[in-house]
Amino acid sequence: MNKGLSLLLSAVAVSAFATSAHADINKGQKAYLKQCKNCHGNGTKGAGMHTQDEWAELFEDDAALIIEKHAGTKADKYFGGESFKKLAPDLKDFLFHYGSDSGNVPSCG
């Protein structure tokens, strides 16, 4: 993707987040703090594990890749369960919004 286009797309994504999906980022952050922080540290650290492109990939196809990464870990059961499925879009919004190359930093957590 050329840089201009990718900048344009992130601008679109950011403005979409800023309006309609803002609540989901907050919801995703709450879910992160509850479900992921114990193992991956605070939200800044967690979201900073990956770039926005990588988060998009991890959550593609019903989050197949991130589920696979946790196979055989203690979080295996959580990732296979209904509550993760329900919260995955919000978690993705949060992690993507604060990805390592996003320039955004969560205010708390």
Ligand code: HEC
């Ligand atoms: C019980 C501990 C535990 C919990 C809870 C947990 N993880 Fe993990 N996670 C791991 C382990 C262990 C690995 C595999 C080793 C590694 O890469 O750190 C992993 C791997 C990952 C990876 C892949 C890292 C890479 O190198 O590509 C991501 C991304 C990730 N976890 C995100 C999350 C998110 C988001 C949550 C919450 C929804 C979560 N994890 C909850 C333990 C956990």
